[in-house]
Amino acid sequence: MKKIKNKFHVLLNSLLTALLGLFSISCDMECLYGSPHADYDVSGEVTNQQGEPLESMQVAIKTTEAHYWFDTVYTNAAGQYDIQIGLSSFGGDCLEVVVNDTTGEFESDTLHIPPKKMHLVEQTDWTVKYAVDADFRLKKK
Secondary structure, eight states: OHHHHHHHHHHHHHHHHHHHHHHHHHOOOOOOOSOOEEEEEEEEEEEETTSOBOSSEEEEEEESSOSSOOEEEEOOTTSEEEEEEEESSOSOOOEEEEEEESSSSBOOEEEEEOGGGSEEEEEOSSEEEEEEEOOEEEOBO
C-alpha cells in the first residue's frame, strides 16, 4: 500500500509540474531585468579669458552622492570634450564637473549642475537620458 501511495504522489507531482510548465510558457508576461539607471552625455568647451580654446585640459566628473570620480577625459585641440557616464540611480543626482590645467598655467574650475539644468533627452520606465552642456572659461594663475 505504501508503494502505491508513493507512486501516486510521484505521478501527481510530475503531472502538476508539467501543467505549471505549460502555463508558464503560454502566459504573456513581460519580464524586466536590471535596475533603473540614468545616462549622462556631458560635453563642452574649455577656453581662456580671451575665448581661445585650451588643449589637454583634464575634465573629470562625479556626482554629489558618490565619493569617487567617474571618468576623466582631456580636451582636444579645439578645447572640446565629451564624456558619457551611466549611474544606477534615476537622474536625481547633481553632477560636479571639474577642469584642471595639466600645465599649471590656469586655475582649476568647478561646475555643480543640478538635474533641472540638464536637458532631458529620453525617459522610459527604467532609464532616463540627459544631455549636459558645461563650458569653462579659465583664468590665469
